[in-house]
Amino acid sequence: MTSPQMHEEAVEAAREILRRRMELLRFTTAGSVDDGKSTLIGRLLIDSKAVFEDQLQHVKQVTERSGREGVDLALITDGLRAEREQGITIDVAYRYFSTPKRSFIIADTPGHVQYTRNMVTGASTANAAVILVDARNGLVTQSLRHAFISNLLGIPHLIVAINKMDLVDYSEDVFEQIRGQFREWAAKLDAHDIQYIPISALHGDMVVERGENMPWYQGYTLLGLLENLEISADRNLQDFRFPVQLVCRPQTEELHDFRGYQGRVESGSVSIGDEVVALPSGLRSKVAQIVTFTGDLDQAVSGQSVTITLEDDIDISRGDMIVRPGNMPRVDNEFEAAICWMSDEPMQARKKYLIKHSTRTVRGFIKQLRYGIDVDSLHRDEEATELNLNEIGRCILKVQKPIFCDFYAHNRVGGAFIIIDELTNLTVGAGMVWRPLREPPDPAEG
Amino acid sequence: MGQILSHLEALEAESIHIFREVFAEFRNPVMLWSVGKDSSVLLRLAQKAFYPGAIPFPMMHVDTTCKFPEMYEFRDRIADELGLNLIVESNTAALKHAPPMNKPGRYCDFCSRNMKTEALLAAIEKHGFDAAIGGARREEERSRAKERVFSFRDEFGQWDPKNQRPELWNLYNTRVHEGEGIRVFPLSNWTEADIWRYIQVEEIPIVDLYYAAERPVIEKGGCLLRADERLMTDEDEVKTEWVRWRTLGCVPCTGAVRSKATTLEEIVAEALTATHSERENRLVDQGGDSMEDKKKDGYF
Numbered sequence: 001m002t003s004p005q006m007h008e009e010a011v012e013a014a015r016e017i018l019r020r021r022m023e024l025l026r027f028t029t030a031g032s033v034d035d036g037k038s039t040l041i042g043r044l045l046i047d048s049k050a051v052f053e054d055q056l057q058h059v060k061q062v063t064e065r066s067g068r069e070g071v072d073l074a075l076i077t078d079g080l081r082a083e084r085e086q087g088i089t090i091d092v093a094y095r096y097f098s099t100p101k102r103s104f105i106i107a108d109t110p111g112h113v114q115y116t117r118n119m120v121t122g123a124s125t126a127n128a129a130v131i132l133v134d135a136r137n138g139l140v141t142q143s144l145r146h147a148f149i150s151n152l153l154g155i156p157h158l159i160v161a162i163n164k165m166d167l168v169d170y171s172e173d174v175f176e177q178i179r180g181q182f183r184e185w186a187a188k189l190d191a192h193d194i195q196y197i198p199i200s201a202l203h204g205d206m207v208v209e210r211g212e213n214m215p216w217y218q219g220y221t222l223l224g225l226l227e228n229l230e231i232s233a234d235r236n237l238q239d240f241r242f243p244v245q246l247v248c249r250p251q252t253e254e255l256h257d258f259r260g261y262q263g264r265v266e267s268g269s270v271s272i273g274d275e276v277v278a279l280p281s282g283l284r285s286k287v288a289q290i291v292t293f294t295g296d297l298d299q300a301v302s303g304q305s306v307t308i309t310l311e312d313d314i315d316i317s318r319g320d321m322i323v324r325p326g327n328m329p330r331v332d333n334e335f336e337a338a339i340c341w342m343s344d345e346p347m348q349a350r351k352k353y354l355i356k357h358s359t360r361t362v363r364g365f366i367k368q369l370r371y372g373i374d375v376d377s378l379h380r381d382e383e384a385t386e387l388n389l390n391e392i393g394r395c396i397l398k399v400q401k402p403i404f405c406d407f408y409a410h411n412r413v414g415g416a417f418i419i420i421d422e423l424t425n426l427t428v429g430a431g432m433v434w435r436p437l438r439e440p441p442d443p444a445e446g
Numbered sequence: 447m448g449q450i451l452s453h454l455e456a457l458e459a460e461s462i463h464i465f466r467e468v469f470a471e472f473r474n475p476v477m478l479w480s481v482g483k484d485s486s487v488l489l490r491l492a493q494k495a496f497y498p499g500a501i502p503f504p505m506m507h508v509d510t511t512c513k514f515p516e517m518y519e520f521r522d523r524i525a526d527e528l529g530l531n532l533i534v535e536s537n538t539a540a541l542k543h544a545p546p547m548n549k550p551g552r553y554c555d556f557c558s559r560n561m562k563t564e565a566l567l568a569a570i571e572k573h574g575f576d577a578a579i580g581g582a583r584r585e586e587e588r589s590r591a592k593e594r595v596f597s598f599r600d601e602f603g604q605w606d607p608k609n610q611r612p613e614l615w616n617l618y619n620t621r622v623h624e625g626e627g628i629r630v631f632p633l634s635n636w637t638e639a640d641i642w643r644y645i646q647v648e649e650i651p652i653v654d655l656y657y658a659a660e661r662p663v664i665e666k667g668g669c670l671l672r673a674d675e676r677l678m679t680d681e682d683e684v685k686t687e688w689v690r691w692r693t694l695g696c697v698p699c700t701g702a703v704r705s706k707a708t709t710l711e712e713i714v715a716e717a718l719t720a721t722h723s724e725r726e727n728r729l730v731d732q733g734g735d736s737m738e739d740k741k742k743d744g745y746f
Contacts, residue, residue, distance in 0.1 A: 021452040022452060022453045022454075023450060023452065023453055024451075024452075024453035024456045024457070052720065091592045091607070091608075091610065092592065093591040093592045094584045094591055094592075094634070094635070095585075095591060096584070096585045096635070096637045098453075098637070098639070102453070103453035103637075103640075105635055117612055118612070120612075120614070121612045121613060121614050124614040124615045125614075125615060125616075231450070232450050235450070245463070245466040245467060245470055246466050246469065246470050246496075248496065248498065248499045249499070250498055250499040250500065255498055255499075258498060260498070262466055262495075262496075263463075263466070264459060264462075264463045264616075291497070291498060292494070292497070293493060293494040293497040294494075301451075303451045303455075303456060303459055304451065304455070304459050305458075305459040305460075305462035305463050305466070305494075305495070307497070307498070318470050342612050354621075356617050356619070357617075358617075359467075359470070412615075413615065413616070416614070416615045416617065417617065418612075418614055418615075418617045418619065420619055420621060425619070425621040425622060425623060426611060426619075427611045427612050427613075427614075427619045430612065430614045
């Protein structure tokens with residue numbers, strides 16, 4: 001229960017937190033019961049004080065009831081009854097904690113190959129991935145699978161957390177050896193930022209506190225690294241993409257002629273006076289106003305939800321996209337993509353599916369499966385004829401009406417789409433637009 | 447404004463995007479308004495999403511008929527001020543079977559099943575809503591941690607946690623067959639601390655009961671409850687204490703906390719330094735998997 005006396009210091013601390021601009025960082029973890037993932041998350045949540053005392057008390061009671069002592073950290077993240085009964089993680093769970101510097105969202109996903117689709121889901125919105133490696137076992141398939149999928153989904157920062165260091169006597173040699181092996185393997189990936197940390201989630205070393213067992217390691221703790229990852233450069237601030245969600249026409253007395261386009265700046269930025277072009281019509285105009293509830297803006301940047309008005313009355317509706325004339329996405333009805341299949345029913349070539357890309361939903365079909373990708377060996381299977389649940393492949397798609405897309409590697413939001421089965425309404429696949437095999441890279445692209 | 451949004455700006459932008467997707471893709475959406483602090487934030491976000499237009503769908507209050515009088519007053523005042531299209535629905539037919547309120551355990555079971563879950567499902571069916579927007583947050587309770595932002599409900603209004611649609615990027619699958627529906631949670635990624643910060647930054651009106659005052663209370667089962675005649679037995683002793691509510695619900699099951707926080711700043715300070723979860727003071731949420739079970743049945 002809250003203390004009846006409100007201390008002036010607490011009020012001051014709260015004021016300070018309010019004044020500070022915190023950033024949001026989303027990261028994924030993946031793993032199954034034995035590799036310490038739940039313990040690690042439990043540790044992060046407890047040590048950053050995101051777990052309340054009554055919740056902790058509940059976990060203590062459950063731990064004791066099962067005949068053990070102390071606090072089983074893994075119980076903090078246990079979700080559904082079926083998961084506790086079977087001792088597995090089935091689905092993506094989202095968890096929250098914050099430090100004075102950043103607010104964090106963890107997408108906590110299972111690691112087994114049967115749950116690749118959940119790993120892909122968790123990775124889709126993440127800025128960073130914490131890849132867990134058991135120091136006793138070195139590189140096992142599950143860690144590499146998580147690293148591969150994180151990279152495939154365009155996560156800019158990979159953190160390899162070599163866990164259970166307490167079980168290998170906090171040995172620097174073991175750490176170095178695993179780091180060396182991972183580096184060699186990761187050369188196959190196109191990953192720019194991979195960092196390595198030795199930790200013991202169970203005892204807490206190098207998670208939030210440094211501990212005293214690994215003086216040989218001079219880098220950040222895991223939390224320190226998560227707080228200090230440089231994420232400002234991750235956003236695409238070049239390519240202005242504004243998919244129109246709604247057309248706002250209040251038609252009230254005051255706003256009789258108001259016509260605004262509501263949506264989110266998915267990448268890039270836009271300012272008043274900028275020349276823009278609407279897709280698919282190709283009609284041009286200039287930005288007149290950037291309207292928000294709290295007042296008009298001069299500029300809107302990637303991530304902001306705003307309402308844009310244009311100088312000219314041109315025909316724009318939901319599903320259209322407002323961009324700049326000098327920086328257009330591809331307007332294509334045939335494109336290549338990596339697809340992760342998420343349904344029990346295998347992907348069928350030439351079956352009609354719905355493709356949802358930005359605010360546009362169109363009919364389409366898979367024209368060709370070029371090859372399947374084995375997420376464990378990274379081998380291409382050119383003989384693959386279908387994609388089953390949890391399988392990933394490279395395909396050519398054809399859609400009835402063009403979509404306005406970017407290559408996923410260049411612009412995550414602009415290159416992502418989902419596939420919906422029109423009969424069952426289920427989401428059956430997730431896709432990322434790739435540069436066609438036959439097309440040479442654009443030298444202007446970094 | 448910086449090039450990177452602050453975490454509150456990012457959460458706000460995400461919620462606005464969700465609201466707009468709902469209105470664009472559903473035939474007949476509704477927003478559920480519980481009159482609590484999360485609903486107040488939700489309401490502000492809805493205003494922002496459609497500004498300068500008005501909120502284009504109705505607000506529905508599923509009334510258990512035993513909310514705090516201050517909540518009804520607040521609801522009607524805000525609805526009037528903002529010109530909301532307010533729908534109030536109650537399962538009044540069930541009330542004749544209601545156990546006495548001074549048996550809180552039994553009453554809350556009755557209320558939760560009949561006045562909340564059943565009332566909600568009946569109201570959704572009556573109006574033919576295909577999407578119901580609510581203020582639930584994933585951080586609130588462990589079974590909510592796996593709930594989608596767009597969460598599918600079958601024809602019986604039920605949730606199947608093991609069989610949810612994958613949800614990737616910000617691409618939401620909004621498709622349903624006749625009779626099925628989607629519950630939408632624009633505040634999925636907000637924490638209690640975020641809610642309070644936002645209320646303070648945005649100066650969002652909330653019910654007075656969130657502010658501490660000297661109020662008559664009784665103590666039952668470790669909870670401080672409003673000294674309401676319907677709740678009391680002869681043994682109950684009325685005391686006057688400095689209290690406030692961290693969450694608001696029904697009078698019989700929502701406990702107060704001792705506090706002298708009379709300003710928003712002090713409330714936020716308490717929320718940011720709280721050591722106990724906000725649901726601790728709710729008789730209704732205690733016990734292992736109760737929320738998971740209720741949600742499967744169609745509870746919000």
